[in-house]
Amino acid sequence: MTGKTRTWGGNTITDEHYDTIVIGTSQGARFLPVELAKAGQRVALVERDQLGGVCVNTGCTPTKTMVATARLAYQARRGAEYGVRTGPVSVDLVAVRERKRAMVAGAQQNYASRLAQDGLELIEGEAHFTGPKTVEVAMTHGGTRHISASTVIIDAGTRPRPLELAGAGEVPVLDSTSIMELSELPKHLIILGGGYIGLEFGQMFRRFGSEVTIIQSAARLMMTEDEDVADEVAAILRDEGITILTSSTPVRVQPAGGGHLRLTVRTQDGERQLEGSHLLSAIGRIPNTEALSPEAAGIRLDSQGFIEVDEYLETSVPGVYAMGDIKGGPAFTHLSYDDYRTLQSNLMRRGKASTRDRTVPYTMFIDPQLGRVGMTEREAAAQGRAIRVAKVPMSAVIRAIETGETRGFMKTIVDADSGQILGCAVLGSEGGEIMTMIQIAMLGKLTYTDMANAIFTHPLLAEGLNTLFAMFDDA
Structure with a gap:
């Protein structure tokens, strides 16, 4: 590491110079920072909050841990269907939360252990650019540092979109992070948003x-999916006792007394009011770019x-790259990992790996799962x-x-001329695992006949x- 002197805002600044700066730790x-350091580079890894980003701390690891508890409770209540006698089933939300916290702590520890690499320095603080490849870090424990590098990689992720609704400042509004910290079970949870986050927490x-x-403002749930898939998901959730209101727009929310809240919703049949104990906003995520x-x-x-x-x-600045959710597009951990492989190839092996036309699978962890690829x-019709x-x-x-x-279905789309598999949706038990088998077939260029x-x-x-x-041959 060397020092460079420059002028910024009329002041002389001495930079600590690295080969690579990585901002964020998803x-x-x-x-990537570990691989770069192993290759002999001096690497600064800047993190303002928790190591591991959304996946480890507030996304995949904690939510799927809680989904597992929810499924076990559901199966226990179905015991009589299988000839198993059980008593009344209840959930201890504090115990669920503590199990979730333990899983996160273990994942964090595993993450931190990987960073113990010569040449890699973890800098705890908030980073913002002062030039194309110069960064000022407001240190978590006070003070500032000025660092620069030949290569900068931004991996600062996203956060829940704030709820802009009349009265939202007057009632507690949960997001996908805070809802997992509840110690008491909501009597009536009202969820705004019919996408993956809202549906997973709703069923949970x-x-x-x-x-x-x-509450979904669009005409149906999961607007990126085919209509038959979205309709079947809605039927499954309704069968479990979840109320779903589509084509419904929240107008305002207000306290209702007794710690409850009242939500006014505009529907196709006029305004109606819903009273609930808790409100979850699951209306999407926004990038962490402002502070940068x-x-x-x-x-x-x-x-x-x-x-x-x-x-x-x-990015638009040569030598500055972005990876993970902050660059937009599908927000999946496995896509962030593929971004790492692309940058590793291009920055360390002088490759020309590209993200163009990559096939991205995904799974929604409702039960039964929805696995999708291609x-x-x-889309094919369009x-x-x-x-x-x-x-x-x-x-x-x-x-x-x-x-x-037996709930759900398997669906696949093939090219009418070549028989090549173009995509699939598997809504069923272990739908993500079954989808992956079809994805592998697609990667191997197998036809439906194979x-x-x-x-x-x-x-x-x-x-x-x-x-x-075989249905293609029977048609």
Whole structure:
């Protein structure tokens, strides 16, 4: 590490110079700084909050830990269906929270252990640009540091979008982070937003024992999915006792006495009022770009405040890159990890790895899971593709029948001429795992005939793929 002197704001500043600065510590930044340091670089890793970013602290690890508890409670209540006698089932939310906290602490410790690498320095504080490759850090424990580098990588992530609703400042409003810290079960949880976050928490707290109402301004849930998929998800949630109001716009919220709140909603049938104990805002996320002062570096943002990058993840400033959620697009941990692989190849091996046309799978962890990869039927039609569609209910899959998990369906889209698989949606028991098998088939350029004729172990859920792909020949 060397020092460089420059002038900023009329003052002479001495920079500590590194080879690379990484701002933020999400999934991608979990690996890249370590790899760069192992290669002999001097690396500064700046983090203002908790190591591990959203996934470790407030996203994947804690939510899926709590989803597991919710599923166990749901299954316990179904015991009689399987000939198992159980007593009344209740959930201790404090115990659930403590189990979640322990999982997060373990993940944080594992993360921190990876950073013990010569040449890698963790700097705790808030970073903002003072130039294209110069950064000032307001240290967590006081003071400032001025650092610079030949390469800067931004991995500062996103945060829940604030709720802009009349009266929101007068009542407690939960977000996807604070709801996991509750110590008492909500009597009636009202959720604003019918996307993945809202649906996962909605089903979770319904299974914990809360009354749940989901408010969606659009005409249906999950607007990026095909209509039949969204309708089936809605039917599953309603079957569990969740109230879903679509085409409904929140107008205002106000205290209702007794610690409750009253939400006014504009529906197609006029205004109606809902009274609840808790309000969860699940209306999306925004990028953590303001505090970075990107304008001082000349970094270009899009209309939503996300950092614009090219297919190599380079920003409008040469030598400055962005990875993970802060660059926009699908906000998935596995996509952040693929960003890491792209940058590792290009920065360390002089490769030309690109993010262009990469296929991104994802799973929504409601129960049953929704696994998705490739094109939806609607997307294929919008592109004018000649396609064929096959669909099989999970009630036709032997393993699903045996285990009593028959809700949902498997659906796949193939090219009408070549038979190549273009995409799938698997809404069913272990839907994400089954989707991954189809993704691998897509990566291997297998046709629907290959899948129809493959030998899958009986009786597994995967065996249903024979039935699904054989439908093209039966049509």
